[in-house]
Amino acid sequence: MNIIDRRPNPKGKSLANRQRFIDRARGEVRDALADALKRRKLGESVGGEKVSIPTRGITEPTLRPARRGGQREYVVPGNRKFVVGDRIERPQSGDGGARGNASPEDGDEQDAFEFVLSKDEFLDLFFEDLELPDLIKTQLKETEATQLTRAGFSMAGVPSALNVVRTMRNSLARRISLHRPTPSEIEALERQVETARAADDEEGAAQGLHDLALAQKRARRVAYIDPVDVRYNRFERVPKPNTQAVMFCLMDVSGSMTEAMKDLAKRFFLLLHVFLTRRYKHVDIVFIRHTSNAQEVDEDTFFHSRETGGTIVSTALEEMMRVVRARYGPDNWNIYAAQASDGDNYTEDSDRCSQLLGSEILPVTQYFAYIEVGAEATLRHGFPSPPTDLWRTYSQIAEQHANFAMRKVADPTQIFPVFHELFAKQREQA
Amino acid sequence: MSSVSTLSGDARLLFEGSEWDFDTLRRVYDAIEEIALGELGLDVYPNQIEVITSEQMLDAYASIGLPLMYRHWSFGKRFAREEVLYRRGLQGLAYEIVINSSPCISYIMEENSMAMQTLVVAHAAFGHNHFFKNNYLFRQWTDATGILDYLTFARDFVARAEEQHGVVEVERVLDAAHALMNHGVHRYARRPKLNLEEERRREEDRRRYFEQNYDDIWRTALIGEPETPEDEQRSEKERAEVRRKLGLPEENILYFLEKQAPRLKPWQRELVRIARHISQYFYPQKQSRMMNEGCATFVHYEIAERLHERGLINDGAFLEIMHSHTSVIFQPDYDDPRYNGLNPYALGFAMMRDVKRICVEPTAEDREWFPEIAGNGDPYGTLRQAWANYRDESFVLQYLSPHLIRQFRLFRVFDDSEADAMVVDAIHDERGYREIRQALARHFDLARHEPDIQIRDVDLAGDRCLVLSHAVHNGVELDETGTHAVLEHLSYLWSYGIRLEEIDAKSDRVIKTHEVPAQKHG
Numbered sequence: 001m002n003i004i005d006r007r008p009n010p011k012g013k014s015l016a017n018r019q020r021f022i023d024r025a026r027g028e029v030r031d032a033l034a035d036a037l038k039r040r041k042l043g044e045s046v047g048g049e050k051v052s053i054p055t056r057g058i059t060e061p062t063l064r065p066a067r068r069g070g071q072r073e074y075v076v077p078g079n080r081k082f083v084v085g086d087r088i089e090r091p092q093s094g095d096g097g098a099r100g101n102a103s104p105e106d107g108d109e110q111d112a113f114e115f116v117l118s119k120d121e122f123l124d125l126f127f128e129d130l131e132l133p134d135l136i137k138t139q140l141k142e143t144e145a146t147q148l149t150r151a152g153f154s155m156a157g158v159p160s161a162l163n164v165v166r167t168m169r170n171s172l173a174r175r176i177s178l179h180r181p182t183p184s185e186i187e188a189l190e191r192q193v194e195t196a197r198a199a200d201d202e203e204g205a206a207q208g209l210h211d212l213a214l215a216q217k218r219a220r221r222v223a224y225i226d227p228v229d230v231r232y233n234r235f236e237r238v239p240k241p242n243t244q245a246v247m248f249c250l251m252d253v254s255g256s257m258t259e260a261m262k263d264l265a266k267r268f269f270l271l272l273h274v275f276l277t278r279r280y281k282h283v284d285i286v287f288i289r290h291t292s293n294a295q296e297v298d299e300d301t302f303f304h305s306r307e308t309g310g311t312i313v314s315t316a317l318e319e320m321m322r323v324v325r326a327r328y329g330p331d332n333w334n335i336y337a338a339q340a341s342d343g344d345n346y347t348e349d350s351d352r353c354s355q356l357l358g359s360e361i362l363p364v365t366q367y368f369a370y371i372e373v374g375a376e377a378t379l380r381h382g383f384p385s386p387p388t389d390l391w392r393t394y395s396q397i398a399e400q401h402a403n404f405a406m407r408k409v410a411d412p413t414q415i416f417p418v419f420h421e422l423f424a425k426q427r428e429q430a
Numbered sequence: 431m432s433s434v435s436t437l438s439g440d441a442r443l444l445f446e447g448s449e450w451d452f453d454t455l456r457r458v459y460d461a462i463e464e465i466a467l468g469e470l471g472l473d474v475y476p477n478q479i480e481v482i483t484s485e486q487m488l489d490a491y492a493s494i495g496l497p498l499m500y501r502h503w504s505f506g507k508r509f510a511r512e513e514v515l516y517r518r519g520l521q522g523l524a525y526e527i528v529i530n531s532s533p534c535i536s537y538i539m540e541e542n543s544m545a546m547q548t549l550v551v552a553h554a555a556f557g558h559n560h561f562f563k564n565n566y567l568f569r570q571w572t573d574a575t576g577i578l579d580y581l582t583f584a585r586d587f588v589a590r591a592e593e594q595h596g597v598v599e600v601e602r603v604l605d606a607a608h609a610l611m612n613h614g615v616h617r618y619a620r621r622p623k624l625n626l627e628e629e630r631r632r633e634e635d636r637r638r639y640f641e642q643n644y645d646d647i648w649r650t651a652l653i654g655e656p657e658t659p660e661d662e663q664r665s666e667k668e669r670a671e672v673r674r675k676l677g678l679p680e681e682n683i684l685y686f687l688e689k690q691a692p693r694l695k696p697w698q699r700e701l702v703r704i705a706r707h708i709s710q711y712f713y714p715q716k717q718s719r720m721m722n723e724g725c726a727t728f729v730h731y732e733i734a735e736r737l738h739e740r741g742l743i744n745d746g747a748f749l750e751i752m753h754s755h756t757s758v759i760f761q762p763d764y765d766d767p768r769y770n771g772l773n774p775y776a777l778g779f780a781m782m783r784d785v786k787r788i789c790v791e792p793t794a795e796d797r798e799w800f801p802e803i804a805g806n807g808d809p810y811g812t813l814r815q816a817w818a819n820y821r822d823e824s825f826v827l828q829y830l831s832p833h834l835i836r837q838f839r840l841f842r843v844f845d846d847s848e849a850d851a852m853v854v855d856a857i858h859d860e861r862g863y864r865e866i867r868q869a870l871a872r873h874f875d876l877a878r879h880e881p882d883i884q885i886r887d888v889d890l891a892g893d894r895c896l897v898l899s900h901a902v903h904n905g906v907e908l909d910e911t912g913t914h915a916v917l918e919h920l921s922y923l924w925s926y927g928i929r930l931e932e933i934d935a936k937s938d939r940v941i942k943t944h945e946v947p948a949q950k951h952g
Contacts, residue, residue, distance in 0.1 A: 003456060006480045011485055017506030064909050069906060078763025080839065087854075
């Protein structure tokens with residue numbers, strides 16, 4: 001008998017199969033995720049998600065008898081009252097008494113298949129095909145930011161860059177080809193002289209001394225390491241594309257934004273936040289909220305605190321530019337911004353916004369996304385509501401600038417599709 | 431049992447408390463072995479006990495209980511489902527998994543308490559092990575020494591095929607083969623034993639044979655439309671000849687495809703063969719589940735009782751074992767919400783106990799029903815003989831006693847879809863015993879659960895459509911959606927269209943025809 005402890009064996013033997021299963025059900029899983037997102041409460045951490053997918057596509061069909069029809073017999077335990085000839089109502093929906101006897105495997109007929117995705121699987125699927133557009137600044141590709149990269153070897157260099165292996169290899173080759181006597185060969189000659197002397201063999205000793213002198217001379221002539229052997233590692237400076245990025249999240253929290261709208265906006269930013277932290281290690285995120293004045297806040301305040309007041313959108317844009325000037329010079333940073341608002345603005349402010357965006361912000365940002373929340377909710381009497389002030393203003397900007405995109409979101413179900421449109425890979429330039 | 435044994439520190443106790451370690455496990459194993467071999471007269475393969483974690487147990491579940499398996503998404507699906515059920519606490523994990531191999535590998539979980547490990551070792555390493563080694567089905571159909579090698583071969587072959595032909599291609603074939611797995615067993619012929627060398631050589635032979643015969647069949651098969659009566663007669667004769675050459679009719683669909691599918695590449699053929707072998711390997715288990723579990727449960731029960739009687743385990747450990755024993759053999763009544771068919775553990779265990787009772791203290795009724803074993807005083811010998819020579823169906827037919835029918839209060843219900851209600855037509859009384867016994871035996875007869883399907887003909891004169899027939903017994907037809915999907919898989923492997931006719935077994939009338947056109951070959 002053998003007892004073997006298999007516990008230290010590698011875990012996750014089924015991982016490869018699991019991955020294949022998820023790949024196979026990818027379409028269904030994605031749909032299920034979008035669905036799950038609707039139900040997810042704001043502020044819930046993004047973690048493992050239970051998904052339930054339709055079995056279509058992942059069924060394993062078998063030839064089996066139909067569940068109904070024909071003559072069948074069942075043998076069942078627990079008779080308390082029946083005698084021969086009693087009639088029993090056929091159980092509805094096949095869920096009653098005599099079920100299970102008909103098929104040994106119990107049919108396996110589920111309409112939906114439920115399982116749990118791990119956090120990584122969830123996020124991978126969730127943000128598949130999404131990326132920040134133009135992460136490398138086109139106009140700044142030849143900036144001073146450089147990186148040392150190995151580029152072969154050179155004959156000259158600083159001692160710290162000495163490549164010992166290369167040097168010794170050259171030295172060895174040279175010593176062999178020039179027949180430099182090795183220390184052991186010289187030792188052997190010395191021993192030869194001594195034995196000859198001890199044997200009083202004058203001639204032999206003289207010959208030995210001659211050979212020894214010759215060998216020593218040769219060893220002196222042919223250096224152990226010669227300057228021609230020495231090699232240094234060579235480095236080249238390679239210009240490094242700029243991938244430092246910062247994302248500005250601008251949110252209107254004024255009184256005109258209903259709780260539902262704020263919730264929508266927050267959901268959008270939450271998604272953005274998770275996306276950025278997951279996909280980009282070095283993306284800074286700046287949260288700016290505004291009413292009639294704007295302030296930079298921390299993540300927690302941004303998502304969780306309440307505030308109310310009037311609306312002046314330009315304050316947020318100004319605050320953003322202030323932060324840009326103070327901390328994120330456009331020379332070194334890729335700048336992104338996402339703005340959420342209900343479209344309400346102090347009428348006189350629209351021009352200011354337009355001017356700020358057009359002449360200051362858009363030239364230095366890679367991408368500016370604007371989402372208007374709750375727009376459809378104002379649809380009354382079957383007529384589309386007129387576009388909001390901000391929407392009209394921004395529409396003009398969108399026509400002139402390729403790096404500006406705008407979308408409307410009316411309810412949580414649209415968040416994911418809109419997010420997906422805004423950040424889809426190979427985004428078509430509007 | 432003396433009261434001393436309950437005191438802690440009793441020298442005879444094998445262990446105390448719930449913690450286990452390898453030394454204790456070994457001691458307990460030795461004690462169990464003494465009882466199992468010496469007193470119950472069991473005959474087992476050498477044992478190998480492997481300790482695993484719950485996560486590894488889930489892994490093992492996913493690969494249908496085999497220690498190694500090729501990769502396929504369906505195993506991932508199984509894993510995902512088991513994981514949800516387990517994590518939600520809807521389902522406990524099995525305490526063990528035992529593999530029909532030599533040495534017989536039993537997986538036990540590290541979470542088990544020492545009492546549970548005792549139960550598990552008795553159950554798996556001796557109960558199941560004895561059954562695997564001695565039951566005629568396993569002896570005839572599976573080769574315990576070769577299975578691990580074969581699985582290694584299968585896994586490596588699939589991995590290599592995936593490298594060469596791409597995962598998608600390989601999956602396509604495996605999907606199709608899996609769908610037909612239930613129809614990939616030889617039910618009657620004795621299968622030659624597997625071994626790896628033989629496998630390779632046969633693969634070689636098969637290819638050569640195929641190259642020689644393949645063209646021949648398909649060339650002579652091109653028969654024109656008959657014009658004169660003589661032509662028709664001749665063509666009918668030729669068709670019969672072709673059927674003979676193709677080995678039709680054939681109920682082992684995977685076997686037929688492996689040998690005769692015209693356009694499968696050699697590696698695809700081998701994949702089909704692997705699925706067929708694995709299916710065949712499990713075929714005995716499907717036919718003897720109730721007996722197998724009954725045997726193992728009976729063995730662990732007998733052993734636990736003896737260990738306790740002799741003061742080798744204390745009351746606490748014994749009660750823990752009994753607690754888990756009783757929950758395993760729990761049989762809810764038909765109207766209980768927990769009812770989900772007859773519990774094979776419950777019925778199996780009860781039948782083994784009943785056979786023992788008949789051997790040792792028979793009633794007049796038993797003497798009438800089982801004259802050959804009643805009161806023979808050799809319960810273990812009788813059981814060993816039963817374990818060796820029966821499967822579920824025949825075991826029930828032979829050994830289900832009226833006593834047990836009364837104990838389970840079994841009754842038979844007849845359900846005719848034409849009638850507006852089901853009818854109780856046999857209960858646990860004098861007139862019903864035999865009826866119930868036969869019906870229950872039929873319930874365990876695999877051939878009655880799995881549709882009776884044969885490949886009947888190939889339309890070689892026309893579009894090479896493969897013709898199958900389903901013998902419809904008692905008016906039970908095939909499930910529509912599943913059948914269509916399976917036929918699509920079949921058509922992929924066959925490369926041409928498929929027609930499945932459902933033929934009433936009594937009247938020979940075609941009730942329904944399913945047709946699937948040729949699938950596009952990727």
